[in-house]
Amino acid sequence: MRLLEIKDLQITFGGLDALSGLNFHIDKGEIVSVIGPNGAGKTTFFNAISGLVTPTDGDMFFEGESIVGLDPSTVTSLGIARTFQNVRLFPNMTILENVMVAQHCRTRQLLYGALFQTRAFKQEEREIRERAEEILGFFGHRLVGYRMDQPAFALSYANRRRLEIARAMATQPQLLLLDEPVAGMNPIETAELTALIGRLRSEWGFTIVMIEHDMKVVKDVSDRVVVLDHGVPIAQGSYDEVSNNPDVVEAYLGRPVEAR
Amino acid sequence: MSAAAALLPSSALHQDWRKVFRWGLICGGSLIALCLVGMPVELDRREIVERYLSLGYVSVLLVPICAGWVAATQIVLEGFESRKQGLYDLVTGLLVGVLGGGGLSLLMVALDSWNLRDPLVNWSPKLLRFLTYENGMGFGAGAWIITCGVLGLAGASLHVVPRVVRRVVAIVLMGLLALSVLESAVSDLSEGFRLEWLADLIYAKKGGLTLTSALVVGIVMAVVAALTDGRVKAVTNRYREMEGMERQKASIVLFAVVAVLCIVLPIFLGKIMNELLANVGIFLLLALGLNIVVGLAGLLDLGYVAFFAVGGYTTAVLTSPNSPWFAPELHFGVSLIFVVIFAAIVGLIIGAPVIRMRGDYLAIVTLGFGEIIRLLFMSDWLGPYFGGAQGITNVPGVDLGFATVKGTDPRSVFYLVLFFCVIAIYVSWRLQASRLGRAWMAIREDEQVAEAMGINTVSAKLMAFVVGAVLAAFSGAVLAAKVGSIFPTSFMILVSIIILVVVIVGGMGNIAGVLVGSVVLIGVLGGPKQPGLLQEFQNFKLLIYGILLVFMMLKRPEGLVPSARRSRELHQDEFLQDAWLKGDKLGIDDDEIETGHVEEESR
Numbered sequence: 001m002r003l004l005e006i007k008d009l010q011i012t013f014g015g016l017d018a019l020s021g022l023n024f025h026i027d028k029g030e031i032v033s034v035i036g037p038n039g040a041g042k043t044t045f046f047n048a049i050s051g052l053v054t055p056t057d058g059d060m061f062f063e064g065e066s067i068v069g070l071d072p073s074t075v076t077s078l079g080i081a082r083t084f085q086n087v088r089l090f091p092n093m094t095i096l097e098n099v100m101v102a103q104h105c106r107t108r109q110l111l112y113g114a115l116f117q118t119r120a121f122k123q124e125e126r127e128i129r130e131r132a133e134e135i136l137g138f139f140g141h142r143l144v145g146y147r148m149d150q151p152a153f154a155l156s157y158a159n160r161r162r163l164e165i166a167r168a169m170a171t172q173p174q175l176l177l178l179d180e181p182v183a184g185m186n187p188i189e190t191a192e193l194t195a196l197i198g199r200l201r202s203e204w205g206f207t208i209v210m211i212e213h214d215m216k217v218v219k220d221v222s223d224r225v226v227v228l229d230h231g232v233p234i235a236q237g238s239y240d241e242v243s244n245n246p247d248v249v250e251a252y253l254g255r256p257v258e259a260r
Numbered sequence: 261m262s263a264a265a266a267l268l269p270s271s272a273l274h275q276d277w278r279k280v281f282r283w284g285l286i287c288g289g290s291l292i293a294l295c296l297v298g299m300p301v302e303l304d305r306r307e308i309v310e311r312y313l314s315l316g317y318v319s320v321l322l323v324p325i326c327a328g329w330v331a332a333t334q335i336v337l338e339g340f341e342s343r344k345q346g347l348y349d350l351v352t353g354l355l356v357g358v359l360g361g362g363g364l365s366l367l368m369v370a371l372d373s374w375n376l377r378d379p380l381v382n383w384s385p386k387l388l389r390f391l392t393y394e395n396g397m398g399f400g401a402g403a404w405i406i407t408c409g410v411l412g413l414a415g416a417s418l419h420v421v422p423r424v425v426r427r428v429v430a431i432v433l434m435g436l437l438a439l440s441v442l443e444s445a446v447s448d449l450s451e452g453f454r455l456e457w458l459a460d461l462i463y464a465k466k467g468g469l470t471l472t473s474a475l476v477v478g479i480v481m482a483v484v485a486a487l488t489d490g491r492v493k494a495v496t497n498r499y500r501e502m503e504g505m506e507r508q509k510a511s512i513v514l515f516a517v518v519a520v521l522c523i524v525l526p527i528f529l530g531k532i533m534n535e536l537l538a539n540v541g542i543f544l545l546l547a548l549g550l551n552i553v554v555g556l557a558g559l560l561d562l563g564y565v566a567f568f569a570v571g572g573y574t575t576a577v578l579t580s581p582n583s584p585w586f587a588p589e590l591h592f593g594v595s596l597i598f599v600v601i602f603a604a605i606v607g608l609i610i611g612a613p614v615i616r617m618r619g620d621y622l623a624i625v626t627l628g629f630g631e632i633i634r635l636l637f638m639s640d641w642l643g644p645y646f647g648g649a650q651g652i653t654n655v656p657g658v659d660l661g662f663a664t665v666k667g668t669d670p671r672s673v674f675y676l677v678l679f680f681c682v683i684a685i686y687v688s689w690r691l692q693a694s695r696l697g698r699a700w701m702a703i704r705e706d707e708q709v710a711e712a713m714g715i716n717t718v719s720a721k722l723m724a725f726v727v728g729a730v731l732a733a734f735s736g737a738v739l740a741a742k743v744g745s746i747f748p749t750s751f752m753i754l755v756s757i758i759i760l761v762v763v764i765v766g767g768m769g770n771i772a773g774v775l776v777g778s779v780v781l782i783g784v785l786g787g788p789k790q791p792g793l794l795q796e797f798q799n800f801k802l803l804i805y806g807i808l809l810v811f812m813m814l815k816r817p818e819g820l821v822p823s824a825r826r827s828r829e830l831h832q833d834e835f836l837q838d839a840w841l842k843g844d845k846l847g848i849d850d851d852e853i854e855t856g857h858v859e860e861e862s863r
């Protein structure tokens with residue numbers, strides 16, 4: 001079944017077509033990578049899905065319902081979570097709080113429960129905390145223990161990226177959008193995170209769209225690859241198909257000399 | 261410069277002249293400004309030590325001491341060895357003081373030669389007489405230059421003497437000053453405890469300490485200060501380092517002590533002090549409410565006074581028989597229900613249009629709304645309903661069956677406002693550690709990301725607005741019952757500003773900070789219209805508020821009692837350094853804790 005379907009998406013900033021005529025779909029349980037040179041419109045594509053920018057034209061359906069023009073928070077509560085290319089945590093909140101606050105749209109308690117400390121409130125707080133700890137535990141020893149009560153700004157770069165994924169997981173999405181999850185990581189960390197992305201699908205059941213420049217990661221985890229160039233999809237298919245596509249090679253490396 | 265060389269006179273004269281002149285100018289400039297503001301002359305009548313020292317002279321004499329101290333302060337960078345301070349610094353202080361005294365002398369000459377009374381109202385022969393001791397220019401100038409020089413030297417010498425001496429001197433000077441300035445409060449207190457004789461002993465008949473009592477009390481304070489040296493710090497450190505259960509227990513004990521004090525103390529206090537406490541309570545309630553809006557949710561609301569007004573007017577209309585249009589004469593308790601409802605409605609009405617704005621825009625627009633509400637209550641248009649400029653009079657007290665809370669009995673008002681403050685503290689405390697509180701924090705950090713993480717920012721922010729509005733309205737209701745009448749002039753924009761200053765100076769986002777802030781500012785300095793302990797400073801209150809705010813923003817932006825989160829936010833580098841040192845101790849790889857900056861968040 002189509003989880004997300006995008007038809008003729010068009011996004012224009014001033015006179016610049018950041019995306020045009022983009023058709024895209026992803027089925028439940030797939031991992032799809034979006035690649036393309038810098039400025040191709042990949043992040044803009046994520047921004048459009050998550051409601052941060054409004055499309056100029058086109059339709060987007062999540063589980064059959066249109067999500068065009070919805071607030072980012074509504075999109076998230078429908079089941080789409082994302083990370084940011086330039087890690088954007090809540091730097092002064094603790095690591096635990098970062099993950100707890102992301103469960104906002106899955107929980108209900110408001111003023112009354114908090115003021116009168118109702119049983120439902122306490123129960124919910126306990127569940128929020130347990131779930132947060134469970135999610136942080138997914139990343140091994142790195143984000144748990146004494147670290148949980150440290151502010152997010154104290155984390156190393158790689159750990160910030162991990163925490164951002166944890167925070168996205170905490171919104172309990174069906175579709176996870178990862179914007180360059182391994183950017184800035186060293187080869188060991190990259191390999192480790194590549195394995196984790198696979199486990200995100202097998203253990204947590206997430207469907208994943210990932211923007212990535214690291215071709216080894218793309219090759220290892222994706223079922224399908226979509227290539228964007230100047231806002232236009234130029235190729236689609238398995239990694240091998242795409243990597244041998246002359247258009248793609250051209251987009252990345254420029255036209256071969258002899259063909260000029 | 262090596263330590264040994266610093267002791268030689270030649271190198272002592274090898275000053276950092278730029279620094280000396282800068283601080284000399286600052287010292288002289290502040291002295292002149294102080295004189296032209298009129299503080300010394302006006303406070304000259306108030307005796308500190310009978311016949312020897314008036315508050316007017318103290319206000320002037322403190323300046324060179326502070327300037328000398330600051331100018332001789334050495335900035336020591338982490339990891340560098342500090343230079344041993346000595347003669348060099350004393351010379352710095354002396355020169356700064358002399359330059360300051362020179363400033364005063366110039367002022368004297370100017371006062372004598374020209375008449376600038378027109379723009380400067382305090383440009384008067386009186387000021388000249390104050391400065392010259394009625395002894396002629398030459399004497400005056402010489403005396404001030406020498407005095408200021410000596411005081412600058414004294415300020416600088418505080419760096420040179422051992423720590424204990426510094427502490428003793430500071431405590432004795434500040435203690436004597438406080439004891440003398442707070443005369444009315446101390447007398448009032450001693451009366452309550454039937455210790456009038458003690459007050460009579462300390463204070464002279466015409467006000468101020470007597471010389472003997474100043475000496476005796478000074479010696480007692482010195483002994484106490486010397487004996488307690490280091491102890492206080494040890495206790496607070498121990499409290500800070502406690503963990504889990506132990507800390508909780510200590511907190512409960514602390515809380516119980518404060519609670520008992522709050523309940524028992526007013527019984528022994530006289531009318532003036534209870535009045536003061538009631539005012540502190542009213543502003544504390546406002547500050548607690550604003551703390552939720554600004555401190556927790558990060559919405560800079562400069563029109564907070566609007567909700568204060570709504571609470572006051574709702575209570576007045578519903579309880580007073582003199583309400584011009586609709587006078588149901590309800591009981592205070594019943595009207596409180598409507599206060600909550602109307603405050604929430606007005607919170608929504610003002611909040612809905614402004615909540616989508618960010619930062620500065622929100623501040624400006626709410627500032628406008630705050631003023632609009634006051635003007636509406638004052639307008640001819642709503643005059644028939646709310647009494648216009650005449651306001652609504654004859655608001656009855658709160659009839660509790662066994663007692664009536666009204667303005668003539670400030671003790672009862674204090675208890676009433678204490679009740680509301682306890683509610684406000686409870687609400688702030690519970691909300692902080694709830695789903696909503698976390699959402700507010702996230703919004704404060706990065707609104708766009710909070711939205712992308714599934715938080716409906718509009719409704720969360722509205723909720724903060726409404727909770728804050730209700731607390732402010734409670735405060736307005738208490739004000740109506742206390743004063744017995746409500747006028748538009750009670751709700752000037754200045755109220756908003758002062759509450760904001762209370763929250764900032766106290767410590768934004770921290771309940772204890774807000775508490776300390778309102779006690780210090782409202783209790784000691786006084787509210788916009790309410791006198792504080794320092795009644796002498798009434799005319800200079802706003803000046804002092806301004807200076808205090810600037811000083812705090814520069815030196816301690818996290819407030820007097822900062823919240824852990826906020827001081828972490830403002831001192832990320834220090835925190836990272838600490839974490840790195842701690843991590844090192846625990847044997848964790850360095851690369852795990854990065855010492856980089858967090859990218860500046862777009863606000």
Ligand SMILES: Nc1ncnc2c1ncn2[C@@H]1O[C@H](COP(=O)(O)OP(=O)(O)OP(=O)(O)O)[C@@H](O)[C@H]1O
Binds near residue numbers: 013039042043085
């Ligand atoms: N808010 C905006 N306003 C105007 N132009 C924008 C905006 N956001 C993106 N763009 C432009 O749209 C184009 C696509 O940007 P986008 O960030 O989507 O690229 P990208 O594929 O993610 O590149 P990279 O690999 O460098 O992350 C760029 O030319 C960018 O300058």
Ligand SMILES: [Mg+2]
Binds near residue numbers: 042043044085
């Ligand atoms: Mg990008």
